[in-house]
Amino acid sequence: MITIGDAAERSGVSAKRIRHYESIGLIDAADRSKAGYRLYDARQVEELGFIRRARDLGFSIEQIEDLLALWRDRERSSADVKRLALKHVADLEARIVELQAMAGALKHLAATCQGDDRPDCPIIQGLAGAPAAPRTGGKAPRTR
Amino acid sequence: MITIGDAAERSGVSAKRIRHYESIGLIDAADRSKAGYRLYDARQVEELGFIRRARDLGFSIEQIEDLLALWRDRERSSADVKRLALKHVADLEARIVELQAMAGALKHLAATCQGDDRPDCPIIQGLAGAPAAPRTGGKAPRTR
DNA sequence: ATGGGGGTTGCCATCATGGGAAGGTCAAGG
DNA sequence: CCTTGACCTTCCCATGATGGCAACCCCCAT
Structure with missing residues (x-):
């Protein structure tokens, strides 16, 4: 479990954006440490990378919601x-x-x-x- | 002297935008009727048309400020x-x-x-x- | 214990515009 | 004269996706 700064560095998504994505419900709320720090695991970092790549291709946040749903759906x-x-x-x-x-x-x-x-x-x-x-x-x- | 609705129709710039352009200082504040209505003359309508065409070409408001200055400047x-x-x-x-x-x-x-x-x-x-x-x-x- | 480098929230700004509310004005017609 | 409807006014909020800043908290190493 890493903090938001590390997750930002590894995923290429700024900490600010990560919080924003959480606030608009694009990603699930991260777990918190006792002190209230957001904590991320590898799966979440991977998801953030997915989002970054989709953004790089010009997809809107709304479209990325759909893409994420499809990514998660094994039956897609x-x-x-x-x-x-x-x-x-x-x-x-x-x-x-x-x-x-x-x-x-x-x-x-x-x-x-x-x-x-x-x-x-x-x-x-x-x-x-x-x-x-x-x-x-x-x-x-x-x-x- | 026509009202903002007519100026909007003739220039192709919505009344909403005209007021906005005035508020940010892109165009001069229009004269007002006794009742407080904005009044426009042909020159102002022409100016609005100029702005609309520049916008159609993708110029930003900031760039249009410069273009307007050049338009007005006979010594340009x-x-x-x-x-x-x-x-x-x-x-x-x-x-x-x-x-x-x-x-x-x-x-x-x-x-x-x-x-x-x-x-x-x-x-x-x-x-x-x-x-x-x-x-x-x-x-x-x-x-x- | 102190300092520095994290983290947290929240608010404001961007850029150009649309939407809508609440209220004033004008012209026409009953 | 009064109503109706179409216009006008100002002001505030929202958009999309972020950056920036402030004020504050937390953790670790010295």
């Missing part, structure tokens, strides 16, 4: 796990697409920006009114 | 704007890379998961201890 069907994982992959990819759209739009605006000491700037102009610099074939009226 | 150099924009593009791309790493790792795990009604599951095994399913050439010991 791998289909359930796979469904959860693929749903998360889809979520991640949706976010990636969103971010790519932002980055793309911004790069497009930045590409036509001189970047000199004059005030003319398609980026600012794009943010003000103009949806995204029309440029309908090179014949667009000079914005300046 | 487009280089300053461009630098801000490209910094943000870099941030976005860093986040994209992170998310791609997560999605990739998870897809890798999911790919070898049967997804049937048996409990065997490389995804769960990957989250527990094993960094990422070794599979050193097909001769890896069956985990089951």
Whole structure:
């Protein structure tokens, strides 16, 4: 039985997080020493490691609750796990697409920006009114 | 002079957000009617639209403060704007890379998961201890 | 017994926003 | 004139997942 600091070091989950996870019911309340110190055994450290790895993969606490339930359940069907994982992959990819759209739009605006000491700037102009610099074939009226 | 609801509709920024932006000093406090209603003119609506578009591109409120200052500054150099924009593009791309790493790792795990009604599951095994399913050439010991 | 390095709880802050309560205001219509 | 409903106001609470800090307790070695 080790204390929270050691459990944190071994699992890679900060003591603060461990207490937080306990407070929200993600993990069971740890046993306490006579002095009130939380005590952890190998199984709990392993569980914390599981949680950390899931977090590293971007799973939310809520999803991790489900993953933990499946991990503990010897009768689980791998289909359930796979469904959860693929749903998360889809979520991640949706976010990636969103971010790519932002980055793309911004790069497009930045590409036509001189970047000199004059005030003319398609980026600012794009943010003000103009949806995204029309440029309908090179014949667009000079914005300046 | 229109009220906050109309300004919200025309700018695409919710009334709630407009009040919030005012409270944090992102925009100036609006004039008030005798009854205390906030009143907006076309310029302010335009400014709100600017903010909304910047938010759509993923800029933080803090960055938008800078963008607004540049927008208002006729003496600005487009280089300053461009630098801000490209910094943000870099941030976005860093986040994209992170998310791609997560999605990739998870897809890798999911790919070898049967997804049937048996409990065997490389995804769960990957989250527990094993960094990422070794599979050193097909001769890896069956985990089951 | 004392000092230092743990542990404990609890509150506040983040970031940007939504929700809702409690109450004031305005325009229209009976 | 009064009601109704749609608007506005302020203020407080909640989100997700953490970090930071304060005030206090505990244990071990010197």
